[in-house]
Amino acid sequence: MRGFRYRLEPYNGMKTRFCCPKCGKQNVFTKYIDTDKNEYLNDSVGCCNRIIKCGYHYKPKEYFLDNNIPSNTIFKKYISFDKKPKLEISYIDIEIMKKSIAPKESNFFIDYLVSLWGLETTSFLVEKYNIGTSKYWNGATVFWQKDKEGKIRSGKIMLYNAVNGKRLKKPYNYINWIHKVLKLENFNLKQCYFGEHLLIEDKSKPVAIVESEKTAIISSIYLPEFIWLACGSVNNLNASKTKCLKGRSVVLFPDLKCFDIWNDKIPKLTNLARFRVSTLLRDNASEAEKNMGLDLADYLIKIKP
Numbered sequence: 001m002r003g004f005r006y007r008l009e010p011y012n013g014m015k016t017r018f019c020c021p022k023c024g025k026q027n028v029f030t031k032y033i034d035t036d037k038n039e040y041l042n043d044s045v046g047c048c049n050r051i052i053k054c055g056y057h058y059k060p061k062e063y064f065l066d067n068n069i070p071s072n073t074i075f076k077k078y079i080s081f082d083k084k085p086k087l088e089i090s091y092i093d094i095e096i097m098k099k100s101i102a103p104k105e106s107n108f109f110i111d112y113l114v115s116l117w118g119l120e121t122t123s124f125l126v127e128k129y130n131i132g133t134s135k136y137w138n139g140a141t142v143f144w145q146k147d148k149e150g151k152i153r154s155g156k157i158m159l160y161n162a163v164n165g166k167r168l169k170k171p172y173n174y175i176n177w178i179h180k181v182l183k184l185e186n187f188n189l190k191q192c193y194f195g196e197h198l199l200i201e202d203k204s205k206p207v208a209i210v211e212s213e214k215t216a217i218i219s220s221i222y223l224p225e226f227i228w229l230a231c232g233s234v235n236n237l238n239a240s241k242t243k244c245l246k247g248r249s250v251v252l253f254p255d256l257k258c259f260d261i262w263n264d265k266i267p268k269l270t271n272l273a274r275f276r277v278s279t280l281l282r283d284n285a286s287e288a289e290k291n292m293g294l295d296l297a298d299y300l301i302k303i304k305p
Contacts, residue, residue: 004035005034005035005036006032006033006034006035006041006060007032007033007035008030008031008032008033008046008047009030009031009032009033009040011030014027016030017029017030017049018030018031018043018046020048020050020054020056021043021044021056021058022048022054022056023048023050023053023054023056025048025050025054027172027173028048028049028050028054029046029047029048029049029056030046030047030048030049031043031045031046032045032046032059032060041060041063042063044058044063045058045059045060045063046058049235051234051235051261052234052255052257052258052293053293087188088188089153089188089190090154090179090184090186090187090188090189090190091151091152091153092152092153092154092155092178092179092182092184093152094150094151094152096152096178096182097130097132097142097144097146097152097155100132100133100134100142100144100155101126101127101130101131101132101133102123102126102133103133105133105135105138106133106138106139107131107133107139107140107141108139108140108141108159108160108161108162109131109141109158109160109162109165109214110122110126110131110133110141111139111162112160112161112162112163112164112165113125113217115162115163116165116218116301117221117305121221125217125220125221128198128220129143129194129195129213129216129217129220130144130146130197131143131144131217132144132155134155134157134178134181136157136176136181137157137159137174139159139160139162140157140158140159140174141157141158141159141160142155142156142157142178143155143156143158143194143213143230144194145191145192145193145194145196146192146196146197147192147196147197147244148192148196148197148199148200148244150197153189153190153191153192154177154178154179154187154189154191155177155178156175156176156177156178156194156213156232157174157175157176157177157178157181158174158175158213159174160214165214165301167214177189190240191232191236191241192241192244193209193229193230193231193241193244194213194216194229194230194231194232195213195216195227195228195229195230196229196244198227198228198229199227199244199245199248201227202227203248205225205226205227206225206226206227206248206249206250206251207226207227207228207229207245207248207249207250207251207273208223208226208227208228208229208250208251208252208253209228209229209230209231209237209250209251209252209253210228210229210230210231210253210254210255210295210296210297211230211231211232211233211234211254211255211258211295212230212232212295212297213230213232214297215230215253215295215296215297216228216229216230218297218300218301219253219296219297219300221305222300222303222305226251234254234255234258234261234262237252237262237265237269238265239268239269239272242269242272242273243272245272245273246272246273247273248273248274249273249274250273250274250275250276251275251276251277251278252266252275252276252277252278253278253280253281253295253296254277254278254281255281255293255294255295256281256282256285256289256290256292256293256294256295257290257293258293259277259279259281259282262277263277280296281294281295281296281299
C-alpha cells in the first residue's frame with residue numbers, strides 16, 4: 001500500500017486539533033504530519049475545518065515553495081506503509097439507542113419541535129428519525145446514525161436552544177459522540193447518512209440531502225415527497241456514504257454558502273446516483289441572507305405547514 005508522505009493528521013481527540021493561524025479559533029485546525037519522521041511539518045501548515053467562515057488551507061507544497069525548500073529532496077510524494085488489515089466497522093448496541101428515545105430527561109431540541117407543531121407531530125418525528133436524549137449535557141439531543149441494515153453506527157450528541165432552535169456554540173461547540181462518551185475502546189466509526197434507515201421504506205422515492213440533521217427533520221414535514229437525509233457537515237457529502245443511494249434520484253439542498261462546494265462534488269458522485277443541486281435558495285436569497293449562510297429550514301419554519 002502506498003500513500004502521501006505529508007497528510008493531515010487523523011482525528012484522535014481535541015489534542016489533535018489546534019488554533020487556526022488565520023481565524024484564531026481554538027480546536028479547529030488540523031496540521032500536516034510528516035509520516036517519515038512522525039512529526040508536524042510546521043505549525044502553520046494545515047487546514048481549518050471552518051471551510052466557509054475561514055477557508056484557511058496551507059499545503060506542504062506551498063510551504064516548500066514559500067521557503068525555497070527543494071521539493072525534489074524533501075517533498076517525496078509517496079512512501080510505503082506496512083499492509084494493515086481493513087478495520088471492521090464498529091456498532092452501538094441498538095438497546096442503547098432505544099433507551100435514549102422518549103426518556104424523562106429534558107431535550108431542548110424536542111421542546112423546540114413541540115413549539116412549532118405540537119406533541120403529536122413531534123412524537124411522529126422522534127420515532128421516525130430516532131431522536132434521542134442524552135444526559136451528557138442538560139437538554140442534549142442525540143442524532144443516531146442508523147444504516148440501511150438497521151445497525152447503529154453511533155450517535156451525535158448536540159445541544160440546542162429550546163426557544164429558537166439554534167445550536168449552542170458558546171462557550172464552546174457542544175458536539176460529542178456516543179461511542180466517545182461510553183469510552184468504547186478501539187471503536188472504528190464509519191459514518192452513514194442521518195436518516196439512511198428510511199431508504200428501505202420506498203426504493204423509488206426521490207432523496208433530498210441537506211447538511212444538518214435539524215434541517216432534514218424539519219424539511220420532512222414541509223416536503224414529504226422526498227426522503228430527507230443529512231450528511232452532518234459540508235465535507236461529509238462523499239462517495240463512501242453515497243453508496244447506499246445507488247440508482248436513486250437525489251436532490252442536494254446546500255446551505256447558502258455551500259452551493260459551489262456541493263455542486264463541484266457531483267461529478268465524483270454521478271456514477272452512484274442521479275444528482276442535481278437545488279438553486280432555490282441561491283436564486284431567491286438576499287445578499288444579507290447569503291452572508292448569513294442560511295439553510296432551507298430557516299425559510300421553511302416561517303411557513304405554516
